[in-house]
Amino acid sequence: xxxxxxxxxxxxxxxxxxxxxTRADSVQVDIVGPTFNYTDLASTSSCTTTxxxxxxxxxxxxxxxxxxxxxxxxxxxxxxxVNVPCSNVSWTTSGAVNCSGSSxxxxxxxxxxxxxxxxxxxxxxxxxxxxxxxxTAGVVAYSHTLSFTYLVEII
Amino acid sequence: xxxxxxxxxxMSVLIALMLQNAAFGVWFDVTGSSQSFGSVAxxxxxxxxxxxxxxxxxxxxxNLSTSTSAPAVSIDISNIALAxxxxxxxxxxxxxxxxxxxxxxxxxxxxxxxxxxNAGVCSGAEGSSxxxxxxxxxxxxxxxxxxxxxxxxxxxxxxxxxxSVKRSGNHTLTITWKxxxxxx
Numbered sequence: 001x002x003x004x005x006x007x008x009x010x011x012x013x014x015x016x017x018x019x020x021x022t023r024a025d026s027v028q029v030d031i032v033g034p035t036f037n038y039t040d041l042a043s044t045s046s047c048t049t050t051x052x053x054x055x056x057x058x059x060x061x062x063x064x065x066x067x068x069x070x071x072x073x074x075x076x077x078x079x080x081x082v083n084v085p086c087s088n089v090s091w092t093t094s095g096a097v098n099c100s101g102s103s104x105x106x107x108x109x110x111x112x113x114x115x116x117x118x119x120x121x122x123x124x125x126x127x128x129x130x131x132x133x134x135x136t137a138g139v140v141a142y143s144h145t146l147s148f149t150y151l152v153e154i155i
Numbered sequence: 156x157x158x159x160x161x162x163x164x165x166m167s168v169l170i171a172l173m174l175q176n177a178a179f180g181v182w183f184d185v186t187g188s189s190q191s192f193g194s195v196a197x198x199x200x201x202x203x204x205x206x207x208x209x210x211x212x213x214x215x216x217x218n219l220s221t222s223t224s225a226p227a228v229s230i231d232i233s234n235i236a237l238a239x240x241x242x243x244x245x246x247x248x249x250x251x252x253x254x255x256x257x258x259x260x261x262x263x264x265x266x267x268x269x270x271x272x273n274a275g276v277c278s279g280a281e282g283s284s285x286x287x288x289x290x291x292x293x294x295x296x297x298x299x300x301x302x303x304x305x306x307x308x309x310x311x312x313x314x315x316x317x318x319s320v321k322r323s324g325n326h327t328l329t330i331t332w333k334x335x336x337x338x339x
Contacts, residue, residue: 028182029192036198041236042205045198054182068194075198079239089196106196132198137303141202141236145195153189 025154027056027064033148034089034130041135051115052125053099058154063119064099065155067111071147081140088133089146098124111151202336204235204244212330214314225312230296232280233304242338243300247292251329254289258324267328269315279305292333300338 030052036045053064070086077083086106091114093101098121104112117124183192209228216223235244250267257264267289274282275295279302285293298305320326 024186025188026184026186028184030182031192031194033194033196035196038198038200039203040234041200041203042234071193075196081240084198130196135200135236137235138240138301139200139236140240141200141238143197143199145197147193147195150192150194151189152183152185152192154185154187 025056025058025062027053027058027152027154029053029064029066029150029152030125031066031150031152034128036130036132038132038135041139043134045132046130048127048129050125051128052123053115053117053152054123056117056122058120058122061119062154063121064115064117064124065113065153066115067113067151067153068104068106069111069149069151070106070108071149073108075144075146077140077142077144079140079142081142082136082138084132084135084139084144086146086148090131090133092129092131093126094129096124096126098122099126101126101128106146106148111149200236202237204334205233206246206334207231208332212312214312216314216320218316219318219320220316222316223314225314227309227311230307230310231304232298232306235298235303235305237336239339241300242336244298244305245294245333245335245337246296246298247294247333247335248285248287249292249331249333250287250289251331252289255326255328257322257326259322262322263317263319264322264326265314265317265320265328269317270312270328271315272310272312275307275310277305277307280307282307282310287328287330292331297337 032049034047034049036047038045051066056064074083074085086108089106092103099115099117101115102113104114114128115126208230212225212228214223214225254266255264267287270287272285274284277296280296280298282296283294296307
């Protein structure tokens with residue numbers, strides 16, 4: 001009787017393992033940070049990068065979503081001066097393929113969506129047209145950096 | 156199918172794959188429901204300013220035995236961005252030659268050093284009086300560190316009396332302004 005119980009328990013474990021076997025979604029993404037070069041601080045500075053995904057192996061009806069969030073409220077500069085807020089960075093999108101692009105403004109508190117892939121799309125891309133607002137007085141002429149995070153989700 | 160044909164096809168596929176990858180950057184693998192990646196946004200700001208300078212200074216000489224002042228001019232500087240909060244913008248001027256060009260070749264005329272200027276009335280800057288030189292720049296104004304804009308009004312250039320000048324007409328002196336960032 002005791003042996004039979006062991007066998008039953010072992011069988012149950014094996015069956016449950018088989019049932020809970022899941023396939024992990026996977027995808028490859030190409031993510032690049034923008035670089036702005038100001039020649040006139042009184043004008044908006046712009047640049048374009050491409051956000052892309054490929055080789056997506058997703059469950060039925062699932063899609064890729066890519067969002068961004070700043071890691072700090074302001075850009076940082078080794079030479080000091082007036083800080084430039086991350087919210088001065090905004091973007092529009094164009095040329096979406098197998099996905100939709102979303103315009104947005106960089107935020108340090110929450111992720112803002114940039115790309116949402118079409119359901120079941122295995123690849124896609126969108127051009128992100130980044131803009132950085134005109135600078136205010138006191139910003140030093142130097143390199144300023146803002147760390148931020150791309151969040152890639154399968155939804 | 157010849158081996159040569161197969162080779163060509165394989166090379167074409169390889170080149171196409173290389174071009175596809177070249178069009179993008181580095182591909183990151185994502186496995187699971189979500190994953191985050193750090194990135195950096197960068198902006199580079201060059202040292203710069205916008206400055207409005209007088210295109211010319213004119214002395215209307217009616218009496219050679221007295222000095223002649225030109226109408227006061229203004230200089231406006233805006234959108235100043237320098238590499239540090241302690242650097243300053245300096246405005247200087249020099250003559251391109253040691254003396255004016257007379258209306259008649261060889262005629263007596265003024266020397267560059269006959270031109271002087273006052274300190275003017277400055278905002279966001281310190282004005283400096285000076286004498287024009289054909290050999291070096293002399294300071295007109297130095298903008299206060301950290302100022303995003305500055306101006307100089309009431310800047311008056313004066314031409315010395317010179318009774319030895321005998322020819323009427325236009326005596327001209329070409330000058331060069333220099334705008335520079337100084338300090339560290």
